[in-house]
Amino acid sequence: MISISKDLPQNWLPIEALQEVGTPQEVRQVLREAARRGKAIYTVGSGFRARWGSRPEKSGLGISCASMNRIIDYEPTELTLTAEAGITVAQLEATLSASRQWIPGLSGLPGEVQLGGLLASPWPRSRDWRWGRLAEAVLGLEVVTGEGTHLVLGGSVVKNAAGYRLLRLFLGSWGSLAIITRATLMTRPQPEVSEFLTVGMRRAIFCDAFLQPLADLPLPCLSDVMIFDQSCLTDSDLHLAEELGRRWVGATFLLEGDRLEVDLAKDALTSLAGQQGWKVLAASAVSDQALESEVVAGGHAVCEIGGLPAQMPMITAHIQEVFTGARWWGYLFSGQVLLVDAADEFTVEKVQALRTKLEEKGARVVILRTPDGADWPSSVVWGSPHPRHVYAQRWKDICDPAHILNPGRYIFA
Amino acid sequence: MPHVSPREEALREITARLGRENVLVHPADRLVYECDGYTLVKCMPQAVVFPRSTRDVQQVVRICREYRVPLVARGAGTGLAGGATPTDEAIVVSLARMNRILAVDLVNRRIRVEAGVINLELSQHLAGTGYQFAPDPSSQVACTLGGNIATNAGGPHTLKYGVTVNHVLGLECVTGEGEVLELEPRSDPGDLDWIGVLTGSEGTLAIVTSAWLKLIPAYREFITLRGTFSRIEDACRAVSRIIGAGITPAAMELMDQGILQAVEEAFHFGFPTDVEAVLIVELDGVGPAIAAQAEQVATFCRECGAREVLSASDAAERARLWQCRKSAVGAVGRLSPAYFIQDGVVPRTKLPEVATRVKEIARRWNVRVVNVAHAGDGNIHPIFLYDPKNPAEVERTVSASHEILAACIHLGGSITAEHGVGLEKRDFMERLYPPEVLEAMRALKRVFDPDAILSPGKVIPSNGEEHSAVAKGENNA
Numbered sequence: 001m002i003s004i005s006k007d008l009p010q011n012w013l014p015i016e017a018l019q020e021v022g023t024p025q026e027v028r029q030v031l032r033e034a035a036r037r038g039k040a041i042y043t044v045g046s047g048f049r050a051r052w053g054s055r056p057e058k059s060g061l062g063i064s065c066a067s068m069n070r071i072i073d074y075e076p077t078e079l080t081l082t083a084e085a086g087i088t089v090a091q092l093e094a095t096l097s098a099s100r101q102w103i104p105g106l107s108g109l110p111g112e113v114q115l116g117g118l119l120a121s122p123w124p125r126s127r128d129w130r131w132g133r134l135a136e137a138v139l140g141l142e143v144v145t146g147e148g149t150h151l152v153l154g155g156s157v158v159k160n161a162a163g164y165r166l167l168r169l170f171l172g173s174w175g176s177l178a179i180i181t182r183a184t185l186m187t188r189p190q191p192e193v194s195e196f197l198t199v200g201m202r203r204a205i206f207c208d209a210f211l212q213p214l215a216d217l218p219l220p221c222l223s224d225v226m227i228f229d230q231s232c233l234t235d236s237d238l239h240l241a242e243e244l245g246r247r248w249v250g251a252t253f254l255l256e257g258d259r260l261e262v263d264l265a266k267d268a269l270t271s272l273a274g275q276q277g278w279k280v281l282a283a284s285a286v287s288d289q290a291l292e293s294e295v296v297a298g299g300h301a302v303c304e305i306g307g308l309p310a311q312m313p314m315i316t317a318h319i320q321e322v323f324t325g326a327r328w329w330g331y332l333f334s335g336q337v338l339l340v341d342a343a344d345e346f347t348v349e350k351v352q353a354l355r356t357k358l359e360e361k362g363a364r365v366v367i368l369r370t371p372d373g374a375d376w377p378s379s380v381v382w383g384s385p386h387p388r389h390v391y392a393q394r395w396k397d398i399c400d401p402a403h404i405l406n407p408g409r410y411i412f413a
Numbered sequence: 414m415p416h417v418s419p420r421e422e423a424l425r426e427i428t429a430r431l432g433r434e435n436v437l438v439h440p441a442d443r444l445v446y447e448c449d450g451y452t453l454v455k456c457m458p459q460a461v462v463f464p465r466s467t468r469d470v471q472q473v474v475r476i477c478r479e480y481r482v483p484l485v486a487r488g489a490g491t492g493l494a495g496g497a498t499p500t501d502e503a504i505v506v507s508l509a510r511m512n513r514i515l516a517v518d519l520v521n522r523r524i525r526v527e528a529g530v531i532n533l534e535l536s537q538h539l540a541g542t543g544y545q546f547a548p549d550p551s552s553q554v555a556c557t558l559g560g561n562i563a564t565n566a567g568g569p570h571t572l573k574y575g576v577t578v579n580h581v582l583g584l585e586c587v588t589g590e591g592e593v594l595e596l597e598p599r600s601d602p603g604d605l606d607w608i609g610v611l612t613g614s615e616g617t618l619a620i621v622t623s624a625w626l627k628l629i630p631a632y633r634e635f636i637t638l639r640g641t642f643s644r645i646e647d648a649c650r651a652v653s654r655i656i657g658a659g660i661t662p663a664a665m666e667l668m669d670q671g672i673l674q675a676v677e678e679a680f681h682f683g684f685p686t687d688v689e690a691v692l693i694v695e696l697d698g699v700g701p702a703i704a705a706q707a708e709q710v711a712t713f714c715r716e717c718g719a720r721e722v723l724s725a726s727d728a729a730e731r732a733r734l735w736q737c738r739k740s741a742v743g744a745v746g747r748l749s750p751a752y753f754i755q756d757g758v759v760p761r762t763k764l765p766e767v768a769t770r771v772k773e774i775a776r777r778w779n780v781r782v783v784n785v786a787h788a789g790d791g792n793i794h795p796i797f798l799y800d801p802k803n804p805a806e807v808e809r810t811v812s813a814s815h816e817i818l819a820a821c822i823h824l825g826g827s828i829t830a831e832h833g834v835g836l837e838k839r840d841f842m843e844r845l846y847p848p849e850v851l852e853a854m855r856a857l858k859r860v861f862d863p864d865a866i867l868s869p870g871k872v873i874p875s876n877g878e879e880h881s882a883v884a885k886g887e888n889n890a
Contacts, residue, residue: 077657078760100659124600129522130629135606136579149849157758159576159790159830161565161613162838162845163872164854168609172602189659215519218543218630220698258702306600308521333522336600366603382603388594392605394860398853411603 013042013050014059022067024142024150024181030063031179032148035402041146042406043175045117046088048296052121052369053174054381057408065116068181071095073156080139080156082184085116101187105134108289110296116180119171123295123368124304124336126254126288130223131188134171140184141167145177146400156184169395174410177399191221191256197266199278203247207313209276210251214332217272219265221257225332226288227312228252229320232329249316250281251332252288291329294340301346301371303339303354307363311335315363322354346371348380355383382411423480424460424504430472435510437461446487446505450552451495451837453753453811458485458499463510467585467593467622473506474620474866475591483869486616488529488560491552493754494835496564496615500870508559511622514538522628523582523598528559528621535626544628547574550831551739559621565613567831569664569738572789573697574629576831578612583625586611588618589862598625610857615833617868618861632697635663636707637725637734640714641688645669645772645784647718648690649764652788654713655694656761660706662789663697666738671783672745672796676737679744684737688720692788693738695731741785742796749781749798755814759826761791770820771795778813780806792830793821819844834872842874852876 021027034041040060044050068084069091076099083092090111096102104127106118119141122134140154153167154160170178201210214225228250253269255262273280294300307315309332319328319339326345330337355365367381389411396403396412403412417425428436437443438460447455459482464470477484483503490497499505512529519542526535532553535546549568550556556566562584567576574580583598584607596608611619642648648667655662668676668691673684684691694710696703711722725731745752759767764786771793775782781798795817799810818828818841828834828841842851854873858865 075760075762077653077762079656080760121602123602128600132575132579135609136575145853149853151850151853152847153850155825155827157760157791157826157830159567159571159758159787159792160827161756161829161831161833162827163834163842163851164614164618164857165565165578165610165612166850166853166857168606169857171609172606189661211520215522220630220632222630258699260702261699264699304600304602306602308599310518310520334600335521362597362599364597364599364601364603366601368602386604388596388604388607391588391594391607391860395605395857398856398860 012056013044013062014056015042015044015062016059018044018062018064020064020067024144027063027144027179027181028148028150030061031144031146031404034061034404035147038402039404040407041404043116043120043179045114046112048113049117049121053406053409054370054378055375055408056406060404063179065179065181066114072182076101076187078156079158079187080184081187082140082156082182083115084182085114085180087115089113089115096187100190102190103134103137103185103187104131105137108292110293113296115183119180119183120173120175122172124331124334124338126226126331127223128331128336129333135168137186138167138171138183139186141170141180142182143170143178143180146402146405151178154184158186174406176406176410176412177396178405192258193262194254194256195262195266196252196254197269198250198252198281199273200248200250200281201276201278203249205277206249210278211310213272213276217268219268221255221261221265223254223256224334226252226254226329227316227332228329229316231327232291251278288329291327291340294327295338299372300340300369301367302369303351303365303367305337305339305358305363305365307335307337307358309333309335311361311363312337314361315358318354318357322350322357348376351380359383378408378411385411419480420459420482420502423476423482426476427460427462427473427504430476431462431464431469435463435465446490446499449487449490449492449495449497451493451498451753451835452751454495454498454836456498456500457502458505459502461505461507463507465510467587470506470587470620470622471591471593473504474587474589477504477866478589478591478864481864481866483866485868486559486563486620488557488563489531489555491556492560492564492835493756493832494829494837496833496835496868496871498836500836503868506620508557508622515623519544519628523625524628525623525625526558527623528557528562530558532556532558532561539628543630545631546626547571547580547629548577551742553739558624558626562612562621562624563614563616564831564833567787567790567792569666569787572665572787573661573663578609580627581608581612581624582627584608584611584621585623586619586621589864589867594619613833615835615868615872617858617872620867634700634703635695635697635731636703637693637695637731638707638710638722639734640692640694640711640719640722641685642690642692642719643688644718645690645768646765648692649768649788651692651714651717651719652764653762654717655710656789658709658713660709662694662710664693664695665787665789666693667691667784667786667788668693668738668741669784671748672741672785675744675748675783676741678747679740680733680737682733682737693734738785745783745796745798748783749800751801752796752798755795755797755817756792756829756832757818757821757826758790758792758830759821759824761789763824763826764788764791767793767820767824771817774813774816774820778809778816780810780813782813787830790830791826815841836871839870839872839874842872
């Protein structure tokens with residue numbers, strides 16, 4: 001079935017027509033034909049990331065896997081689930097919750113988001129450090145490469161050391177090497193409780209008086225610590241800012257495990273807060289899900305910064321210096337920061353200024369979503385290529401020799 | 414002037430670079446490097462070299478590439494699939510002398526190590542910090558972290574915490590082109606997941622020289638149970654019951670009657686030797702919470718037919734129990750002049766079926782097999798006892814082990830969970846994967862090692878078109 005989409009941002013994703021595909025064989029046929037004709041292919045999932053990445057190079061065909069949305073196999077005792085790429089988070093969570101299981105990387109996402117898109121172009125999330133990025137839960141993957149080869153990779157066992165783990169090269173490659181059609185994921189028993197504890201502190205003590213005491217208190221049930229400032233507060237939360245004064249930083253501890261273990265961890269952290277002069281805040285103060293909705297909803301420019309936990313004070317200080325009005329939050333242990341801006345002040349010059357400051361200290365800056373109306377070159381969006389980019393380019397040439405998949409949107413020239 | 418072959422020329426240049434003290438050429442010195450823990454195939458290396466730095470490794474690779482001499486990276490030689498076997502007179506690059514812990518960074522929850530650091534030394538180094546590096550292969554007293562990364566090693570405690578790839582944050586390695594590849598320990602959506610694919614590539618894409626590893630907080634409280642079962646299938650069923658109830662033990666290990674006898678003889682722990690299996694279940698967490706889980710586990714074991722379920726009475730008994738489990742394979746030496754350990758994996762609900770198949774296959778081939786298993790992962794380790802001086806028995810043993818691997822594939826599993834493919838299972842890859850997947854793996858090999866000088870002939874079966882350095886090297890010589 002071929003139809004013109006009315007919903008996609010036509011000025012950005014230059015899609016001439018949208019084709020629904022129902023099987024890997026259909027995907028293969030479409031890609032082979034496109035490769036033969038040199039026609040660009042853009043994968044379209046739930047649509048919110050249609051505006052992500054650098055500007056597409058040429059017009060082409062959109063492919064939607066939305067109708068490939070079945071759960072193929074789910075055996076709770078095996079802790080594995082196999083599903084097609086078009087399945088939504090809502091479908092997956094409904095299935096898993098019936099067995100009191102979850103996939104941590106999916107938790108808290110909007111229900112309409114599709115699995116294939118999440119695997120192809122993820123973004124930092126609060127459970128990445130402890131539970132692993134979503135890619136780490138993938139045991140098996142089926143893809144169709146740009147040259148139209150259907151690859152069935154990995155398997156459905158939790159440990160498999162047979163050959164190269166090729167699937168890891170397709171996950172997170174933004175659909176530029178292959179189109180994901182099916183995945184087998186490792187599921188886990190849901191923790192008994194998942195709770196937050198939020199503290200605030202003066203920015204001046206955010207560095208050593210926060211990081212070192214936290215390192216000295218290893219808590220297995222502490223999944224990560226979300227770092228934020230007043231830019232993340234809604235109007236109703238503004239009393240927090242008043243409580244904390246002008247220059248402060250907030251930290252929300254995400255605690256997951258048995259009731260007793262989480263309670264003990266909360267006690268330990270509350271005690272540490274007292275010793276260190278951190279102020280314990282109402283638990284409901286800031287939710288990363290609410291912030292994340294801005295990433296998902298679109299309309300904002302989104303920047304991702306990767307560094308080390310100890311660099312978090314430096315990274316956030318530079319963000320505040322360059323983007324005075326932007327909203328940012330970070331995940332301490334995974335060293336990832338998201339910067340979201342309403343685009344008014346999100347300019348190439350500012351991005352480059354931030355990049356210069358951060359990259360000379362070893363952090364990495366990429367733009368996930370450019371501002372509406374902007375037409376930034378790939379080098380601004382993704383930064384300068386790594387020395388190792390040559391390997392990525394070789395792999396691209398093998399998987400997608402005609403360069404029909406997502407041309408221009410990811411790191412490949 | 415006497416003719417000098419390219420191989421000799423390469424070795425001369427390597428020796429000049431590394432110094433004579435870091436190169437072994439005498440046959441008696443090289444003998445121990447003929448094989449790793451997979452002893453069925455032995456090949457004498459041309460030389461063994463000991464780089465001290467990434468720069469040294471780079472130089473060695475570049476020289477070998479120039480002269481088309483194959484090379485094989487080696488850690489402690491504890492691999493069990495022949496990954497470090499120097500076929501075609503390869504030069505062995507031993508990382509054993511690159512054994513420094515370079516940085517312990519608890520604030521950033523990571524540690525930087527050279528490839529030759531021994532796994533257990535890392536654990537000892539972290540003792541008292543409250544942090545741990547989770548992968549703990551049974552060979553951890555000897556195996557190196559570089560080898561762990563090369564094979565994506567597992568171990569008993571990876572049931573809850575994952576295998577090596579889940580704990581590698583950054584890598585420094587040298588590709589087959591002699592380029593140093595630095596994969597920093599930070600998130601970067603603007604790059605492909607090279608760490609995910611290089612980990613477990615068995616030194617055929619690049620030689621890992623150092624790594625940033627993830628440290629996770631360690632629990633201080635444990636309950637370690639052991640259930641005894643009259644039927645091994647019942648122990649396997651208990652595994653699924655426990656997992657199905659939403660309990661994720663830190664480890665769930667199975668030992669069968671044969672191995673229990675060997676362990677008892679070696680350690681006198683007090684295991685019953687008249688049962689078919691013992692299931693060890695370790696729970697970690699906070700006292701009362703894991704005590705409640707332990708009660709559930711014990712109930713499940715009894716419901717599945719356990720004769721008795723006992724708990725380690727104290728830390729010393731727990732330590733002895735783990736010593737028995739981790740030394741179990743070595744204890745097999747008391748039963749037979751030689752043995753080799755197989756590594757297969759099935760979906761965990763298929764464990765009872767594969768346990769029955771292993772018994773049936775051993776009986777039919779008239780070979781002796783004892784079993785240990787990381788049962789929680791569906792990872793079986795049948796250990797074959799044989800007399801190397803009896804060729805017929807060796808042949809039957811190999812056939813039986815291959816049939817078990819075929820059974821694993823048939824049951825939806827794989828031919829290796831944690832030992833890797835190496836030399837031993839290379840030809841099984843064609844049974845596990847379709848041609849297009851193998852071709853994609855060959856293509857990836859060419860991305861990093863276009864002249865096929867890194868461990869040629871390992872992991873992926875040849876498609877007959879490869880221009881491997883082995884052939885070129887022989888021609889040159």
